[in-house]
Amino acid sequence: MKRLASILLGFLLALGVPLHSEGANKRLILKDGSYQVVTDYQIVGDRVRYKSAERGGEWEEVPTNLVDWAATEKWNKEHAPGALAAAEAAQEAAAQNDAAAIDKEAAAERAEEQARMPVVSPGLRLPDESGVWVLDTFHGTPELVRLEQSNGDINKNLGHNVLKAAINPMGGTKQLVQIDGARSKIQVHVSQPELYVSLDSDDETAEAPEDALKIDTHGLSSKKDKNNYSSPTSRYVIVRVQSRRNLRVVAAMNISMVGKISHSENIVDTDAQILPGKHWMKLVPKEPLSFGEYALMEVLSPEEVNLDVWDFGVDPTAPENKNTLGPIQPAK
Incomplete structure (x- = not known):
């Protein structure tokens, strides 16, 4: 062998x-x-x-x-000739793939951040917060001002609470929404301000808070809305409010015309645009607003409106609003 x-x-x-x-x-x-x-x-x-x-x-x-x-x-x-180089090349390729994946994730995060904080004017972004903001111009400088949501002289809220009321004013109903004070704290200086409404959630199962405001609608059908956020399907109008000695009111007749989309000098419809990322809705009044007091009202459906409104006034001579957000100048 x-x-x-x-x-x-x-x-x-x-x-x-x-x-x-x-x-x-x-x-x-x-x-x-x-x-x-x-x-x-x-x-x-x-x-x-x-x-x-x-x-x-x-x-x-x-x-x-x-x-x-x-x-x-x-x-x-x-350990064959070239094997080490091949292994190093493979490791480098894997590292590049990992870096590309990280870059892609970072780019997605940046895109999400930009969608939540879109630029509304050079150097000026919306904050990553919920609520309604108005783009004003004071002495040639663009400024963002946050609007308060009001219903009567209580339930002041900076976000977006919803309390529905049926659009069917009964005889004898004089007014539905009362806003404390004869003049809004927020006075814009332009006739066609841009308003931005946050679209915070599409979760239709979210319940409104237990202490949501209940008001006397004089026999009108009212109820809490399950959705505590603005809906992309809502329509918004700007209603001219009547100033009294110590308050402002939105009359039932005006609300009735809102539901019927009737033309009225007291009601201005808005052009709506959902911004990229679907976090914000941009609203612009279709007609210039004259000097006076107004409320932004959300039309939830042809039969219902949101009784919580955002109030502001239009007065080119008013002083600058407090707590505004101004543009950030780029570093030189």
């Missing part, structure tokens, strides 16, 4: 066909965990012949059953 193996080995060597090509040093890893550093090895029958890199390149041999072939092939493959 050994003679046959020697003859076969001699034949292979005579043909110049090694069972493992020469090149960079390799390892022949044994099952006991030790290894031989070799320049070449060949399998001949039940023996492995190898040239030791540590002992002058002489041929030596060990039984094949002592060699851990899986470990040997794995190590030699990982």
Whole structure:
């Protein structure tokens, strides 16, 4: 048997066909965990012949059953010429993919932030807050002013509370919405201000707070709305309010005309635009507003309006509003 193996080995060597090509040093890893550093090895029958890199390149041999072939092939493959460069290239490609994924995620976050804080004038963004804001101009400088949501002389709220009332004023009903004070704290200085309404949630299951305002509608059907946020499907109108000695009122007749979309000098419809990202609705009055007091009213459906309104006045001669947001000048 050994003679046959020697003859076969001699034949292979005579043909110049090694069972493992020469090149960079390799390892022949044994099952006991030790290894031989070799320049070449060949399998001949039940023996492995190898040239030791540590002992002058002489041929030596060990039984094949002592060699851990899986470990040997794995190590030699990982350390073959070019394998390290390929592995480094693969790692670099993976790192680039990870960086691209991070960049994509960061870009998505930036896009989301920009959608929540859109630019409404050079250097001026809406804040990442809910509520209704109006873009005013004072002495040539654009400013954002937050409108308060009002219903009567209580339930002051900066967000968006909803209390529905059916549009069906009964005989004898003189007024539905009363706003404390004869003049709004917010006075804009332009006749066609831009208003921005936050669209905070589309969760129709969200319940209105338990302490939501309940008012006497003089027999009108009123109820809480399950949606405590503005809806993209709502329509908005600007209603001119009647100023009294200590309050402002929205008359029932005006609300009735709102529901019928009737033309009236006391009611101005608005052009609505949902901004990219669907976080904000932009409203612009279709007609210029004359000097006076107004309320932004949300029409929830052809039969219902939101009794909580946002009040403001139009007075080009008024002083600057307090707590405004102005444009940020770019760094030079």
